[in-house]
Amino acid sequence: MARYIAQLIVAGTQVIGRAFARAIKQEYEASQQAAQRLGNAKTRTERMANQKLGLSLEEAKQILNVTNLDKTDVEKRYEALFKANEKSNGGSFYLQSKVVRAKERIDAELNSQKAEESPGKDESGASKT
Numbered sequence: 001m002a003r004y005i006a007q008l009i010v011a012g013t014q015v016i017g018r019a020f021a022r023a024i025k026q027e028y029e030a031s032q033q034a035a036q037r038l039g040n041a042k043t044r045t046e047r048m049a050n051q052k053l054g055l056s057l058e059e060a061k062q063i064l065n066v067t068n069l070d071k072t073d074v075e076k077r078y079e080a081l082f083k084a085n086e087k088s089n090g091g092s093f094y095l096q097s098k099v100v101r102a103k104e105r106i107d108a109e110l111n112s113q114k115a116e117e118s119p120g121k122d123e124s125g126a127s128k129t
Helices: 002-037 044-053 057-064 071-083 093-117
Strands: none
Touching: 044 093, 057 071, 057 093, 071 093
16 A cells, blocks of 8 residues: 555656646746847847837837938838828727837937947936036
8 A cells, every 4th residue: 555655656746847847848938939029139228128118129120111220210200100000090009009119119229329329428418427
């Protein structure tokens, strides 16, 4: 009788161990896929911006159909796509929100580039002392 109980305990431990190993493997794969979706950002600020706004810079550029980060081009594309997707024009609120998120992501990138160019100044342009 004790022998059967021992075998049962060993078999149960093996089943639980395999399930735990499989869960860890699935979690690792999910984290790798999440990293790829966020665009494998190189810097901490890029990763933070991607996570905060939910899309990478490359996705945002694709949504707005811009190749360079020129503020006027981004504004023109944003206005055109936002108006084209208005509900009154038969557009989609979902697509309109994607356009807004893409512009927010590009604006965040432009602001971080501006901050890197002038680290000794605050947002108002005054020197920090």
